[in-house]
Amino acid sequence: MRKEKKIKSIGAEIRDYVLCIGIAIVIAMLFRTYVFAKENVDGSSMMSTLKDRDVTFVEKLSLHSKSIKRGEIVTFDSGNAAHDIFVKRVIGIGGDKIEIKNGRVYRNGEELNESYLDKDTYTQGGSFLGENKKYKVPQGYIFVMGDNRKVSYDSRYFGPVSLKALNGHVILRAYPFNKIKLFK
Template sequence: MKKKNVWWEWTKALVIAISIAAVIRFFLFTPIVVDGLSMMPTLQNGDRMVVNKVNYKLSPPERFDVIVFHAPEQRDYIKRVIGLPGDKITLIDDQLYINDEPMDEPYLDGYKEELSGGVLTEDFTLEQVPDGELFVMGDNRRYSKDSRDIGTVEIEEVIGNTSLVFWPLQEIRVVD
């Protein structure tokens, strides 16, 4: 029997492991760090999350998904999908209406209670989300640069959705 070269075997194993990690990182899942306060109270500045890049290759984004997308400022933003193509979006007195139907936003309840009479979101209307685009907003409506400022987001600019916070360890959770 021929003796195997230990170094060659270790090198092959290392190359295979790095290749698998690269495929997972670039095509399936990638980490992201929440930068800023625009998604509070749902996400905190510095939270580390996993972005699923595969999901939207198989099915379209859904309303209220938390997504990551390429923003016009050459940065990646993390926001919540509010409007899908063809939707009419209206906000009046902190009540979201989609196609003239009131929508429940339980992820905002804590902030609305803290305001004690203040307004979380200024009133506005978007008559129709264009085809192939999404209307997105941060959960911290007062301090979020979102579709109200940058316009709707092309679906092609969406990297993926995210719902798993993996860091800090004491904050590991799945985001609704």
Template structure:
């Protein structure tokens, strides 16, 4: 290979690396789901793409599934669902979420089971309806497997802070336990699963590939 060809290849490689860096920094970023705190929405082994653009044009909304820097260790990324906005009050009473003193609506959605580290976990699914800032509701699934975190104090959310909860409500380490997330520490909104690996069966989950995240 002559010198000119080597130089051209290096230029192409540098351009590709710069473009990849720009995309990762400003547009979209991939993440891997390591825990079951967002089951049934996200499973252990899901690989997702996070949109880093949307929040430049609008503020985060109740019901958004977001990646953020864990407040107690900013080297760690967490993924949860926003349930409380700046100025809201949030409380959980007997497993039901109350926002600004009003209970969210729920409807049963059937039984659910999954295997975690060789242990069979069983619970009940419910549709939860979160009120949107400008009216209407965001419908999504949550999983109930016990009572942990089912009763909390009243949280008053400060300015520029958000309250996060996992959809696997009794198996999620979230704002009920460690508090609020700064707006500046929200990385972006989770949009799509681009690959999924079942670590229990050691097989891809083809049915989840390109599934949109609700």
């Protein structure tokens, strides 16, 4: 009788552990999907702000409220066959008019103060938004550019990005450790 009780007790304990581990995995997956996730930077399109192999963390709550702001750094699905994840800076939101002229970016007729760019950065137009052309960003979309304008493949070439394609808003560079930084 004691052995049976002990076996049932061990079985109940194993079941409890499995249940707790299962619940923890589900909570972690939900947290990663809807709240906070790690993203690795692959490439140089955001230099000097972010470098190749930097490790960042993105928050996802602003995606649900659609409160993406100008100047924020976001990650999104590129829409290409490999579904690469791109990281870029938000230049314009729905309703904004974007223009590139004389190597500078204008939003709603005002030249942007892009202090995050390297000194003497020249922004040229692309195949989607050429120089001296104006583009109005549709509602539900954003216009993005990389900080390393010479090499960045961004909205100047592929057009606006749907808010539905966003993965998150970069809030922290966690690695390299000597370059840890919070972003707004």
